[in-house]
Amino acid sequence: MYVFFKLLREKALSDIFNYHRFFNKFPVIELGTIKLRDLMLSDKERYFKMMSEPEVIKYLSDEDVPNSLEQTEQEIKFWGGLFYRKQSVFWTISDTSTDEFLGTIGFNTWNFSNRRAEISYDLMKEYWNRGIMTKALTNAIIFGFKNMxxxxxxxxxxxxxxxxxxxxxxxxxxxxxxxxxxxxxxGEPIDVYIYSITANDFAGFLA
Ligand SMILES: CC(C)(COP(=O)(O)OP(=O)(O)OC[C@H]1O[C@@H](n2cnc3c(N)ncnc32)[C@H](O)[C@@H]1OP(=O)(O)O)[C@@H](O)C(=O)NCCC(=O)NCCS
Known part of the structure; x- marks a missing residue:
């Protein structure tokens, strides 16, 4: 019965976009000096270093901040596993020449039927203000509208x-x-702004 529903869901999704082809191979995006690649367990130390920086986590929810290397490993398995569980796609932003982890960006939720997704991103503090996230975010959005x-x-x-x-x-x-x-x-409830961009907003850029 489970297999039947799984097949039915995959058929419905295939009508929306090329579900099987999308989840066949992890989409690496080369962007010159930086690259969006698979999040791996070998990123653990630098991921944890990023999440140990008070200025980085100042605006992050408690649930997104690991407080040990073991918890970091769980976070990496969860976010990195989104693609292999055929749920979404989440990247490491890496330095192209060294392959070192600089940060993350990805679609943490993807609602296939309504063709919407939520994006999130974090960068190690020493790389702030160099235009890295502008480049990563612009290209993740282009990827979302074109490939997802x-x-x-x-x-x-x-x-x-x-x-x-x-x-x-x-x-x-x-x-x-x-x-x-x-x-x-x-421990404190905090107000949050919601932002969005639609394919129509971006149409000129994609043309
Ligand atoms: C938000 C964040 C990802 C920005 O990354 P970044 O690579 O430094 O951003 P960019 O260099 O591409 O700059 C984007 C814009 O933000 C501005 N900006 C970047 N750092 C800034 C700072 N500390 N104060 C004010 N503006 C800043 C830039 O000036 C630029 O705008 P401009 O072109 O109009 O000047 C990074 O600060 C970060 O990781 N913060 C901690 C984690 C976080 O907040 N994640 C998002 C949770 S919603």
Missing amino acids: NLHRIEARTMLGNIPSQRLLEKVGFKREGTMRGYRIIR
């Missing part, structure tokens, strides 16, 4: 997170409103 057949991409960011808001607005996201008490940060 998305119509809408969402992003959520805390009210105080100015760099993240600047980044989203720079690549064309529009702020839709405030989600009150949406995240618990260090």
Whole structure:
């Protein structure tokens, strides 16, 4: 019975986009000095280093912040496994010449039927303000509209997170409103802005 429903779901998804082909091979995206590649367990130490930096985690939910290498491994298995569980795609941003982990970007949720996904990103502090995330985000969005057949991409960011808001607005996201008490940060409910970009907003760019 389970197999039957699985096949039925895959058939329905294939009508929306080329589901089988998409999940056949992990999509590596080469972007000159940086590359979007598979998140691997060998990224563990640098991932944990990124998540141990108070300025990086200031605006992240408690649930997204591992506090040991063991928890980091679980996080990597969860986010890295999204593709192999045929749920979504999540990348390591790496330095092309050294392959070193610099940060992450990916679609943490993907609603196939409604052709929408939520994107999130984090970068190691020593690489901030060099345009790395502008490049990664722009290309992840292009990939989402072209290869995932998305119509809408969402992003959520805390009210105080100015760099993240600047980044989203720079690549064309529009702020839709405030989600009150949406995240618990260090025990406190915090308001969050919701942003989105649609394929129509991006049409000129894709033409
Ligand atoms: C948000 C983040 C990913 C931005 O990455 P980045 O590679 O430094 O961003 P870019 O260099 O591409 O810059 C994008 C825009 O943000 C601005 N910006 C970057 N850092 C900034 C800072 N500390 N203060 C103010 N603006 C900043 C840039 O000036 C640029 O805008 P501009 O071109 O209009 O000047 C990075 O700061 C980060 O990882 N923060 C911690 C984790 C986080 O907040 N994740 C997102 C959760 S929603």
